[in-house]
Amino acid sequence: MNNPALDSDSDGEVAVSLGGVRRCYALDGGRSLVALAGVDLSIARGSVVAITGPSGSGKSTLLHVIGALEVPDEGRVVVDGQDLRDLSRRELADHRRRLGFVFQGFHLLPALSVADNVIAPVLPVKTAFDKRARSLELLTAVGLEGRARSLPSRLSGGQQQRVAIARALINAPALVLADEPTGNLDSVTGAEIIELLVGLRARDGVTVVIATHDLGVAERCDRVVALRDGRVVADIDVATCADLPAAIAAAMRRPPGE
Ligand SMILES: Nc1ncnc2c1ncn2[C@@H]1O[C@H](COP(=O)(O)OP(=O)(O)O)[C@@H](O)[C@H]1O
Numbered sequence: 424m425n426n427p428a429l430d431s432d433s434d435g436e437v438a439v440s441l442g443g444v445r446r447c448y449a450l451d452g453g454r455s456l457v458a459l460a461g462v463d464l465s466i467a468r469g470s471v472v473a474i475t476g477p478s479g480s481g482k483s484t485l486l487h488v489i490g491a492l493e494v495p496d497e498g499r500v501v502v503d504g505q506d507l508r509d510l511s512r513r514e515l516a517d518h519r520r521r522l523g524f525v526f527q528g529f530h531l532l533p534a535l536s537v538a539d540n541v542i543a544p545v546l547p548v549k550t551a552f553d554k555r556a557r558s559l560e561l562l563t564a565v566g567l568e569g570r571a572r573s574l575p576s577r578l579s580g581g582q583q584q585r586v587a588i589a590r591a592l593i594n595a596p597a598l599v600l601a602d603e604p605t606g607n608l609d610s611v612t613g614a615e616i617i618e619l620l621v622g623l624r625a626r627d628g629v630t631v632v633i634a635t636h637d638l639g640v641a642e643r644c645d646r647v648v649a650l651r652d653g654r655v656v657a658d659i660d661v662a663t664c665a666d667l668p669a670a671i672a673a674a675m676r677r678p679p680g681e
């Protein structure tokens with residue numbers, strides 16, 4: 424199904440492709456830290472991909488370069504057939520607006536109602552749709568139709584993450600990027616959030632990329648890409664993998680460069 428070898432940038436079935444992506448951070452004393460050490464990756468449209476790996480392996484950085492929140496030092500990031508290097512600042516801003524971001528910490532605005540939080544990303548722009556109607560529609564889709572007027576502080580963590588997902592969907596994104604979306608949730612609530620994210624693919628053919636170090640989350644995805652020290656060390660088709668935890672553990676143990 425999601426065979427990376429069959430994909431190419433010009434292929435309409437490819438949502439995201441990265442070629443030789445490096446991202447370094449300057450440290451004190453002139454040293455630099457390599458967060459992404461040459462990542463090649465192709466993500467099929469409508470697939471749900473987990474990016475896994477230990478803390479510091481580059482998962483967030485990978486999501487940030489796909490979302491144009493960070494610019495790689497080297498390499499190519501192509502989203503929806505567009506090489507991000509070719510885009511102007513304004514076009515990059517449009518690119519970011521077309522994506523849905525979901526973060527571990529929810530990042531809701533505490534003074535705004537739930538419905539206004541969902542609308543917040545499109546407040547400064549004109550939209551073809553009715554913002555309030557769409558917000559209520561999305562809140563219904565995430566099971567929060569009764570809470571539109573509540574403040575976020577009145578909601579549980581799982582409910583707040585549902586609001587964050589509704590907010591991420593306000594522009595009907597073709598690509599949703601979620602960074603440890605279950606990291607602050609108990610396992611039952613986390614599982615519900617993952618079902619919601621996985622369900623997006625079935626509903627609208629949305630591509631979903633989830634950074635997670637939770638194996639339970641990875642198992643619900645179509646594909647697991649494991650990172651270690653900023654490199655892809657495993658790329659696993661979940662449906663055909665007999666023992667996902669063992670496959671990921673083996674990739675993490677393999678000596679570098681193999
Ligand atoms: N703004 C930054 N400045 C310096 N180092 C950073 C910065 N952001 C991330 N890093 C480093 O880059 C590496 C990868 O980080 P990150 O992508 O956040 O990993 P993960 O999400 O897998 O935990 C880590 O070593 C981290 O400390």
Ligand SMILES: [Mg+2]
Nearest residue numbers: 482483484602
């Ligand atoms: Mg991270």
